[in-house]
Amino acid sequence: MDRGEIMNNPKIIIIGGGFGGLWAAKALKNKAVDVTLIDRKNHHTFQPLLYQVATAVLSPGEIASPIRRILHSAKNIEVILGEASAFDKEGQFVILADGSKIKYDYLIAAAGARHSYFGHDDWETLAPGLKTIEDALEMRRRVLLAFELAEREAYLTGSHKPLNFVVVGGGPTGVELAGAIAGIARQALSKDFKAIDTTEARVMLFEGSDRVLGTFAEDLSAKAKTQLEDLGVEVHLNSFVTEIESGRVKVGENWIECDVVLWATGVAASPIGKALGVETDKAGRVFVQPDLTIPGYKNIFVIGDMASIKQENGEPVPGLSPAAMQMGNLTSANILRDLKNEPRKNFRYIDKGTMATIGRSKAIADIKGWHFSGFIAWLMWLFLHVVFLIGFRNRLYVLLEWFWAYLSRERSARLITGNAEELRHALHFLEADHSETAAKTVKEKQSSKAKA
Amino acid sequence: MDRGEIMNNPKIIIIGGGFGGLWAAKALKNKAVDVTLIDRKNHHTFQPLLYQVATAVLSPGEIASPIRRILHSAKNIEVILGEASAFDKEGQFVILADGSKIKYDYLIAAAGARHSYFGHDDWETLAPGLKTIEDALEMRRRVLLAFELAEREAYLTGSHKPLNFVVVGGGPTGVELAGAIAGIARQALSKDFKAIDTTEARVMLFEGSDRVLGTFAEDLSAKAKTQLEDLGVEVHLNSFVTEIESGRVKVGENWIECDVVLWATGVAASPIGKALGVETDKAGRVFVQPDLTIPGYKNIFVIGDMASIKQENGEPVPGLSPAAMQMGNLTSANILRDLKNEPRKNFRYIDKGTMATIGRSKAIADIKGWHFSGFIAWLMWLFLHVVFLIGFRNRLYVLLEWFWAYLSRERSARLITGNAEELRHALHFLEADHSETAAKTVKEKQSSKAKA
Numbered sequence: 001m002d003r004g005e006i007m008n009n010p011k012i013i014i015i016g017g018g019f020g021g022l023w024a025a026k027a028l029k030n031k032a033v034d035v036t037l038i039d040r041k042n043h044h045t046f047q048p049l050l051y052q053v054a055t056a057v058l059s060p061g062e063i064a065s066p067i068r069r070i071l072h073s074a075k076n077i078e079v080i081l082g083e084a085s086a087f088d089k090e091g092q093f094v095i096l097a098d099g100s101k102i103k104y105d106y107l108i109a110a111a112g113a114r115h116s117y118f119g120h121d122d123w124e125t126l127a128p129g130l131k132t133i134e135d136a137l138e139m140r141r142r143v144l145l146a147f148e149l150a151e152r153e154a155y156l157t158g159s160h161k162p163l164n165f166v167v168v169g170g171g172p173t174g175v176e177l178a179g180a181i182a183g184i185a186r187q188a189l190s191k192d193f194k195a196i197d198t199t200e201a202r203v204m205l206f207e208g209s210d211r212v213l214g215t216f217a218e219d220l221s222a223k224a225k226t227q228l229e230d231l232g233v234e235v236h237l238n239s240f241v242t243e244i245e246s247g248r249v250k251v252g253e254n255w256i257e258c259d260v261v262l263w264a265t266g267v268a269a270s271p272i273g274k275a276l277g278v279e280t281d282k283a284g285r286v287f288v289q290p291d292l293t294i295p296g297y298k299n300i301f302v303i304g305d306m307a308s309i310k311q312e313n314g315e316p317v318p319g320l321s322p323a324a325m326q327m328g329n330l331t332s333a334n335i336l337r338d339l340k341n342e343p344r345k346n347f348r349y350i351d352k353g354t355m356a357t358i359g360r361s362k363a364i365a366d367i368k369g370w371h372f373s374g375f376i377a378w379l380m381w382l383f384l385h386v387v388f389l390i391g392f393r394n395r396l397y398v399l400l401e402w403f404w405a406y407l408s409r410e411r412s413a414r415l416i417t418g419n420a421e422e423l424r425h426a427l428h429f430l431e432a433d434h435s436e437t438a439a440k441t442v443k444e445k446q447s448s449k450a451k452a
Numbered sequence: 453m454d455r456g457e458i459m460n461n462p463k464i465i466i467i468g469g470g471f472g473g474l475w476a477a478k479a480l481k482n483k484a485v486d487v488t489l490i491d492r493k494n495h496h497t498f499q500p501l502l503y504q505v506a507t508a509v510l511s512p513g514e515i516a517s518p519i520r521r522i523l524h525s526a527k528n529i530e531v532i533l534g535e536a537s538a539f540d541k542e543g544q545f546v547i548l549a550d551g552s553k554i555k556y557d558y559l560i561a562a563a564g565a566r567h568s569y570f571g572h573d574d575w576e577t578l579a580p581g582l583k584t585i586e587d588a589l590e591m592r593r594r595v596l597l598a599f600e601l602a603e604r605e606a607y608l609t610g611s612h613k614p615l616n617f618v619v620v621g622g623g624p625t626g627v628e629l630a631g632a633i634a635g636i637a638r639q640a641l642s643k644d645f646k647a648i649d650t651t652e653a654r655v656m657l658f659e660g661s662d663r664v665l666g667t668f669a670e671d672l673s674a675k676a677k678t679q680l681e682d683l684g685v686e687v688h689l690n691s692f693v694t695e696i697e698s699g700r701v702k703v704g705e706n707w708i709e710c711d712v713v714l715w716a717t718g719v720a721a722s723p724i725g726k727a728l729g730v731e732t733d734k735a736g737r738v739f740v741q742p743d744l745t746i747p748g749y750k751n752i753f754v755i756g757d758m759a760s761i762k763q764e765n766g767e768p769v770p771g772l773s774p775a776a777m778q779m780g781n782l783t784s785a786n787i788l789r790d791l792k793n794e795p796r797k798n799f800r801y802i803d804k805g806t807m808a809t810i811g812r813s814k815a816i817a818d819i820k821g822w823h824f825s826g827f828i829a830w831l832m833w834l835f836l837h838v839v840f841l842i843g844f845r846n847r848l849y850v851l852l853e854w855f856w857a858y859l860s861r862e863r864s865a866r867l868i869t870g871n872a873e874e875l876r877h878a879l880h881f882l883e884a885d886h887s888e889t890a891a892k893t894v895k896e897k898q899s900s901k902a903k904a
Binding site: 036041042043059060061062064066068069072078080081082100102133134137144145148149151152155156191192193194195393396397400404410413414415416417 | 488493494495511512513514516518520521524530532533534552554585586589596597600601603604607608643644645646647845848849852856862865866867868869
């Protein structure tokens with residue numbers, strides 16, 4: 001391949017290094033195209049395991065890998081850190097947030113989605129969602145800090161406010177978070193706290209519809225609910241959270257006090273969809289053609305959680321990683337077909353099965369109509385998530401972590417880091433009775449406990 | 453043991469869960485005393501390996517463990533998150549930042565030290581130091597981001613500013629950081645970047661005195677300097693950094709452009725020393741009695757990096773973890789001696805040897821006068837650091853990480869996280885020529901590279 005040839009290679013820009021963008025890039029590896037992948041982060045995040053970072057089972061480095069490392073053997077792929085903010089569709093330029101313009105022949109928009117607060121963006125600081133490593137660390141910080149502050153309050157005053165966790169949304173993320181927090185409270189932390197009884201912590205899951213995991217069959221939803229309740233989660237169906245304030249949420253007419261609120265509902269596709277100047281649904285997903293292009297531009301593809309497209313059965317293609325990977329693969333294959341003057345193929349989602357995990361030895365799975373639940377579904381879930389995790393090293397470490405957590409019932413990543421100022425604030429303005437007498441009282445209580 | 457007995461147990465408060473505080477606590481485990489350990493963090497940090505977190509070898513969870521987990525089998529020890537801010541030495545109370553008062557019979561102050569900027573506190577944001585997990589993550593973020601921004605600039609414009617790293621201070625931390633960054637640039641990252649040549653990055657170490665690792669013998673200092681230079685570090689002795697601004701430092705009369713400045717010099721003991729109202733040295737270390745108490749108060753001990761005390765040979769006891777552990781042990785033993793009406797023992801520092809690591813297969817060690825350097829010293833260093841790391845799990849993981857890094861020459865924890873706003877800022881306001889022509893230019897350059 002001489003330089004002239006390389007110079008004539010079509011330039012492909014991929015925006016986003018999630019499942020869609022990364023699989024599109026892998027399918028173009030060392031082909032006669034010139035690829036640039038742009039992402040705001042330097043790492044690909046294995047989102048299906050983010051909740052395990054949020055609940056102190058795994059460390060960030062175990063589920064995230066530098067994108068340029070993953071693609072380093074692809075000589076035709078450059079990875080740059082950047083934020084696409086606008087597009088010149090006629091001139092075929094991506095315009096970055098700093099004003100740089102990059103020319104493309106093909107554009108693949110795969111910037112994913114975040115959670116939406118249904119118009120209450122002010123809830124974000126009160127009830128963080130879970131899409132990035134930073135989100136997961138913020139959740140972990142809040143969950144672990146709630147236990148620490150309760151212990152501190154009990155030590156200093158002899159009693160503490162009820163330790164309540166609220167999870168909003170009964171989809172896979174909400175179910176995973178609720179189950180994992182219940183697991184932490186009942187098992188992992190119980191022996192380490194002396195002034196409080198962590199097993200008394202309440203985990204409340206609020207779901208607006210009449211069942212959890214509503215995309216699954218009804219029998220599996222029912223099993224998931226039972227398994228959650230076995231773990232000690234209070235599952236509230238047909239329950240909408242209508243207000244969130246610091247320290248409490250409103251459900252229907254009732255205010256419920258809580259230390260931590262975690263947001264696990266709502267989808268808002270990346271604003272890049274709107275920046276492309278095409279029609280989107282309410283969640284900001286772009287209505288794409290059967291070949292995943294936008295109307296009028298055969299060289300602009302929108303894939304993954306940013307795309308809105310129906311399956312043959314009329315159901316929307318779900319916002320799951322297998323769908324995004326399949327879209328990435330198909331898009332790159334279609335670009336390579338263009339170059340060989342072959343006709344493109346339309347996207348057809350292949351549902352190889354879906355599964356959701358609930359907790360230790362608890363999960364549900366639907367594999368082409370076969371329903372599984374409990375231990376066997378959990379083993380299948382473990383196996384598949386390790387297989388799809390990127391990189392030998394990450395697989396090994398996650399396996400070890402799980403093995404360790406399973407045997408010891410401990411959590412290994414229990415660090416409260418970051419937000420030093422907020423932590424300071426929490427420590428400086430504790431609402432409590434700070435007398436030495438109170439401290440003595442709790443000592444007495446502890447002594448009785450020790451005696452008993 | 454009935455309740456009355458427990459109630460009469462002396463109350464011991466330990467401030468700080470570093471090496472000093474933690475070893476003091478361990479020595480009191482399940483003795484007839486009632487211990488409270490107060491720390492601002494929920495975790496003990498294995499500081500000797502912090503530089504490996506800063507340079508993407510290890511993840512935070514591998515060198516830090518929750519303090520309450522470490523001490524969970526000690527029924528007489530309570531751990532609380534808190535910040536001691538004042539003391540009532542006559543009434544025997546610790547006063548926390550939120551106003552809470554906790555009564556003590558014995559107080560052990562072991563709050564450690566941070567780095568000092570010699571009166572230039574404004575340098576802290578420009579040149580972060582390395583004492584906490586958060587510090588290490590901030591260093592990692594800056595180091596990795598510098599490479600990413602250079603790659604981005606080269607991709608967009610065809611060239612980039614020189615990639616310069618400055619380390620201020622030639623003590624153990626400075627030497628470790630400089631060696632590790634050189635290792636990253638020359639090995640771990642070189643294959644992953646396409647528009648820049650990471651091996652051209654310069655790592656400059658500035659040390660004010662006439663040798664690095666000045667607490668070691670002269671021959672070992674000289675060997676350390678040679679080993680650093682073998683790794684590609686530019687070692688500048690008798691060189692004081694007199695000014696730091698964004699993007700440059702002043703050394704003598706010269707300004708040196710640099711992307712990242714890391715601070716590895718100066719010691720400032722915790723302000724808790726001054727809050728005790730006793731005499732301190734310039735660095736804020738408390739002048740302690742031979743039994744590590746403060747003058748006039750036989751029930752108040754100051755240990756670890758907060759204490760200033762001389763060895764029998766007239767040299768100060770060094771601010772190293774073995775000294776802190778020995779002080780913690782002695783203090784708790786002396787408290788237990790008090791309870792048995794036995795005389796206290798004075799502190800005597802036992803120097804079992806000191807070592808410093810420089811990079812892959814490179815280190816120096818001085819074991820009771822025997823000098824080692826190179827591979828053998830490096831193996832000794834590895835062995836000792838794994839042995840002293842807390843917890844079986846952490847030991848296993850660190851061993852695996854090192855084995856992996858040694859074989860693959862990769863770094864596994866290469867995530868840029870946190871400070872989303874700053875990252876955004878970096879991406880929005882890149883000082884570069886953003887024309888498409890420039891982008892084309894670099895494509896041509898890359899093509900030539902690919903051809904070659």
